[in-house]
Amino acid sequence: MRESGFNEDNPFDAMVARFDVAAKKLKLDEGLYQVLVTPDREIGVAVPVQMDDGSLRVFKGYRVQHNLARGPAKGGLRYSPDVTLDEIRALAAWMTWKCAVVNIPFGGGKGGIVCDPARLSQGELERITRRYTASLIDVLGPERDVMAPDVNTDERVMAWVMDTYSMHVRHTVTGVVTGKPLDLGGSVGRHGATGRGCKIVTDRAISRFNMSRENTKVIIQGFGNVGSMAARDFYESGYSVVGISDVSSGLYNPSGIDVARLLEHCREAKTVAGFAGADPIDGKDLLEQRCDVLVPAATENQITSRNADLIKAKIVCEGANGPTTPMADQVLFDKKIFIIPDILANAGGVTVSYFEWVQDRMGYFWNARTVNERLEEIMTNGFDTVAAYADQHQVNMRIAAYMLAIDRVAFTTRERGIYA
Numbered sequence: 337m338r339e340s341g342f343n344e345d346n347p348f349d350a351m352v353a354r355f356d357v358a359a360k361k362l363k364l365d366e367g368l369y370q371v372l373v374t375p376d377r378e379i380g381v382a383v384p385v386q387m388d389d390g391s392l393r394v395f396k397g398y399r400v401q402h403n404l405a406r407g408p409a410k411g412g413l414r415y416s417p418d419v420t421l422d423e424i425r426a427l428a429a430w431m432t433w434k435c436a437v438v439n440i441p442f443g444g445g446k447g448g449i450v451c452d453p454a455r456l457s458q459g460e461l462e463r464i465t466r467r468y469t470a471s472l473i474d475v476l477g478p479e480r481d482v483m484a485p486d487v488n489t490d491e492r493v494m495a496w497v498m499d500t501y502s503m504h505v506r507h508t509v510t511g512v513v514t515g516k517p518l519d520l521g522g523s524v525g526r527h528g529a530t531g532r533g534c535k536i537v538t539d540r541a542i543s544r545f546n547m548s549r550e551n552t553k554v555i556i557q558g559f560g561n562v563g564s565m566a567a568r569d570f571y572e573s574g575y576s577v578v579g580i581s582d583v584s585s586g587l588y589n590p591s592g593i594d595v596a597r598l599l600e601h602c603r604e605a606k607t608v609a610g611f612a613g614a615d616p617i618d619g620k621d622l623l624e625q626r627c628d629v630l631v632p633a634a635t636e637n638q639i640t641s642r643n644a645d646l647i648k649a650k651i652v653c654e655g656a657n658g659p660t661t662p663m664a665d666q667v668l669f670d671k672k673i674f675i676i677p678d679i680l681a682n683a684g685g686v687t688v689s690y691f692e693w694v695q696d697r698m699g700y701f702w703n704a705r706t707v708n709e710r711l712e713e714i715m716t717n718g719f720d721t722v723a724a725y726a727d728q729h730q731v732n733m734r735i736a737a738y739m740l741a742i743d744r745v746a747f748t749t750r751e752r753g754i755y756a
């Protein structure tokens with residue numbers, strides 16, 4: 337284990353803090369504790385790339401496979417100048433727990449490259465992606481480790497990973513990634529799945545509190561894949577979306593933002609800034625506005641001990657991974673704010689990734705109705721199971737989700753036994 341003390345802003349510490357509470361409640365023995373908390377495999381690779389100007393640069397890349405007891409590693413690939421190994425470790429572990437919470441047959445993985453895609457050309461991005469994939473070729477594959485898009489990566493990046501892998505193994509292997517373009521073996525419904533899942537679990541939460549969609553005001557932080565698709569679904573389902581932000585700006589309109597028009601605006605402007613249908617607001621201030629549902633859908637550590645007491649939402653639906661620190665958890669719980677934890681709330685993406693992987697392996701593709709009905713069923717069951725577990729064990733939703741997940745992975749580990 338890591339030797340340094342607890343650091344609120346370190347995502348792996350945040351994961352372990354929740355894991356510890358859940359493991360204690362489950363009375364997990366020390367040996368199994370070590371097996372489940374320790375990442376199975378951590379790989380760091382140098383990614384040397386020829387830049388457009390002819391110079392050579394070396395980027396740092398990581399892939400962590402946290403636990404493979406229940407199936408191949410599954411998890412996104414992130415491009416950001418802020419990527420660290422501890423962040424990727426945490427994200428890989430969260431994938432293990434997330435897949436277990438919604439009971440799909442994957443372990444957890446995550447990858448990242450320390451780079452700023454905004455400062456790279458298409459050609460440079462492609463060469464970085466392909467070289468990184470080639471370096472990891474032995475640990476990837478539909479039965480080993482299946483990547484998906486995450487922050488700053490998209491279906492085009494997945495197409496490059498799929499093609500590079502396929503060239504190395506000498507035949508087309510669509511199931512090595514999910515979140516790829518439809519005509520390369522992608523699944524309908526994958527792009528909007530994480531946001532849709534956030535909306536489905538929020539539906540369950542508001543019905544628990546006898547709230548109606550029409551009277552529920554939603555604020556969303558982040559307008560990328562998760563945030564924009566969640567905003568669209570909340571809006572189309574009759575919720576009032578009163579606030580939205582991206583990295584450069586925030587928008588606030590207490591009478592509701594026309595999300596369809598905002599999506600149009602963003603297609604051109606590539607940012608929410610400058611949208612005429614709402615007032616501009618500082619992104620930090622937006623989090624603190626009064627609302628019923630707050631959906632952090634940007635990045636980690638947005639609700640911390642520094643601002644948790646200013647949050648005025650009734651429900652926090654964690655679209656992002658790790659947006660709330662353990663210290664902030666305590667403040668929100670004391671304020672009786674209902675948290676739908678990340679490993680449940682944003683599991684819609686990996687659920688439809690699972691559908692994509694299944695369809696690739698069958699070579700038979702489903703229609704949108706089938707995908708969305710099955711997603712709805714899995715997310716609804718996930719929410720209801722975690723809520724029942726929370727009631728049964730008298731714990732909050734976060735700890736219940738961890739307990740359920742750890743219990744499932746521990747069960748599989750015991751059944752398989754430890755290979756010697």
Ligand code: NAD
Nearest residue numbers: 486487488530558559560561562582583634656657682685
């Ligand atoms: P993305 O790159 O598509 O979008 C990120 C968005 O967040 C952008 O709009 C960016 O401008 C905004 N942003 C960044 N920092 C911000 C800040 N400080 N304040 C306000 N906005 C900010 O990424 P994504 O795929 O939407 O992922 C967002 C989060 O959801 C990440 O934590 C990711 O791990 C998690 N997640 C993504 C998926 C998926 O299917 N894409 C699935 C599960 C979880």
